[in-house]
Amino acid sequence: MLKILIAEDELLERQTLQELLEEHYAYTADIRTVDNGVDTVSMAQLWCADLVLMDIEMPGINGIDAALEIITHNPRTKLIFITAYNRFEYAVEAVRLHATDYLLKPVEDEKLVFVVGRVIEELKEQTLFYEQVRKMQKRPPGGPIEAPLDALQADGSVGNTADSSAGHRKKAAPTSESIEAARQDRNMLLMQKVAGYVEKNYQYDISQEAICDILNMSTGYFSKLFHQCYGVKFIDHLTNVRVEAAKSMLADPTKRSSEIGKRVGYQSSSYFSKIFKQKTGVTPSEYRARLR
Numbered sequence: 001m002l003k004i005l006i007a008e009d010e011l012l013e014r015q016t017l018q019e020l021l022e023e024h025y026a027y028t029a030d031i032r033t034v035d036n037g038v039d040t041v042s043m044a045q046l047w048c049a050d051l052v053l054m055d056i057e058m059p060g061i062n063g064i065d066a067a068l069e070i071i072t073h074n075p076r077t078k079l080i081f082i083t084a085y086n087r088f089e090y091a092v093e094a095v096r097l098h099a100t101d102y103l104l105k106p107v108e109d110e111k112l113v114f115v116v117g118r119v120i121e122e123l124k125e126q127t128l129f130y131e132q133v134r135k136m137q138k139r140p141p142g143g144p145i146e147a148p149l150d151a152l153q154a155d156g157s158v159g160n161t162a163d164s165s166a167g168h169r170k171k172a173a174p175t176s177e178s179i180e181a182a183r184q185d186r187n188m189l190l191m192q193k194v195a196g197y198v199e200k201n202y203q204y205d206i207s208q209e210a211i212c213d214i215l216n217m218s219t220g221y222f223s224k225l226f227h228q229c230y231g232v233k234f235i236d237h238l239t240n241v242r243v244e245a246a247k248s249m250l251a252d253p254t255k256r257s258s259e260i261g262k263r264v265g266y267q268s269s270s271y272f273s274k275i276f277k278q279k280t281g282v283t284p285s286e287y288r289a290r291l292r
Contacts, residue, residue: 002029002123004116005049007040007066008082009058013105017053017082017112024113028120037061044070049077050123051116056083056090064093071097075209076126078119082107098205101267122204129197130214136189190215191229195237202241203265208234242266243279250288257284 004021008014014033021031032047034040038060044052052070056063067079081094084105094102100122101115194211211234212222226234242264249260261272261284276284 002050002120003047004029004031005040005044005047005052006031006033007035007037007052007054007058007063008033009035009055011035013055020109020112021116025116025120037063037066040066041069044077045073048074051078051080051119053080053082053116056081056085064090064097067097067099075207075213078123078205080115080119082112098207100205118204122201125197125201125204126210126214129193132193133190133214136186136193187225188229191226194226194234195230198238198241202238202245203263205265206238238265239275239279243276246272246276246284247280247287250284251291253288257288260284 004025006014006017006021008017014035018031018033021029025031029050032043034043035058037058040052040054040058040063041061043049044066049070052067054063054067058066061069063081063083067081070077071079079094079097079099080101080103081090081099082103082105083090086104091102100119103112103115194215197211198206208219208222212219215222217225223234226232226237230237232240246260246264249255249263250257255263257273258269261267261269264272266272266275273283276282276287280287282290
């Protein structure tokens with residue numbers, strides 16, 4: 001089950017949030033609560049929370065500082081801020097921390113359930129991707145390679161492997177050429193999995209850091225591999241996928257440009273327009289006018 005942590009210092013608000021989420025997601029997630037920033041950090045890290053719904057003004061450590069501690073420990077943890085303080089600097093920090101959403105109290109039940117449901121779907125897709133990658137990393141690619149794949153590290157180096165058990169014939173040691181071929185095959189398959197994940201989940205908050213955490217790779221090595229496979233940086237590939245999806249949606253005159261921006265992963269309509277124009281040379285409105 002997924003793990004959802006509610007961090008709220010007001011007792012009534014904390015109980016209300018827990019009851020609402022348990023009503024809709026009790027069979028999907030284990031939902032726990034804390035009432036201060038210090039416990040939020042400890043619980044999120046020790047319990048490995050998948051999603052943290054967090055107030056900002058809390059005793060001990062405020063929500064912004066707590067969130068920074070949490071994602072530093074586990075970049076895959078999703079964050080939703082729920083606060084009564086409509087302060088610009090808080091919103092800026094939430095964006096910097098890649099928060100999934102920034103909700104102002106009082107939050108409508110329907111909206112909160114929708115936002116949490118969206119995050120749950122994203123987490124499920126991320127978990128599926130993680131399991132696929134783990135399975136791929138545990139078995140060698142096809143071909144004559146007989147060395148166990150765990151002998152190949154993420155950076156392509158060869159680790160130590162145990163000798164065969166007594167009484168069993170040792171297999172021939174792989175050559176440097178065969179190890180290199182296996183490494184390249186595996187890396188290509190991993191990058192294809194990453195690209196497939198982007199194609200399916202571009203509407204969510206996808207970061208290179210989270211991908212690298214799943215793959216257990218440094219961002220530098222991942223960037224090099226992805227560029228070798230696709231000829232572009234990861235962020236450029238993600239942007240291209242989002243813009244192409246937006247182009248298709250713009251053909252529907254009933255969808256507003258701001259709505260389309262959110263559907264392809266951009267919460268800010270102005271930022272969406274900026275990115276769209278950078279990639280196409282025209283704004284979303286101008287592109288839609290040309291379609292007519």
